[in-house]
Amino acid sequence: METLTEFKASLSLPEPQSGLSVQLKSLWYDGKGDWQKAHAEVDQLSDKASAWVHAYLHRKEGDIWNADYWYSRARQTRPDVSLDEEWEQLVQEFL
Structure with missing residues (x-):
């Protein structure tokens, strides 16, 4: 997956694509x-x-x-x- 549009399109799938x-x-x-489920994915992680x-x-x-x-832990400001908009920015950051 390379674009925000493709990521958004994948939301129609029942499960996330492998390799994310x-x-x-x-x-x-x-x-x-x-x-x-979203919170459970990152709740125990401490990386930025x-x-x-x-x-x-x-x-x-x-x-x-x-x-x-x-x-603060991520060295970001709210x-x-x-x-x-923040969701889209984050997706683009990590794609």
């Missing part, structure tokens, strides 16, 4: 509306990339304090964009 990074797999589940996705998920959940903690 854990970050993209998490974002895929989030794109399907399954926050719990996973922390960034984790931060986004907590921002989406409305837990801003926790989101800011994970943005963006001033919509959740949809």
Whole structure:
């Protein structure tokens, strides 16, 4: 998968395509509306990339304090964009 358009099209599939990074797999589940599965993918990981996705998920959940903690771990700042825009930016970052 090489583009955001292809990634979005894959959301019509019942399962994520094989070979996706854990970050993209998490974002895929989030794109399907399954926050719990998305969170489970990155919850136990401490690398910067996973922390960034984790931060986004907590921002989406409305837990801003926790989101800011994970943005800090990812060495990122909470963006001033919509959740949809952040999701797209993250997908493009990890594709």
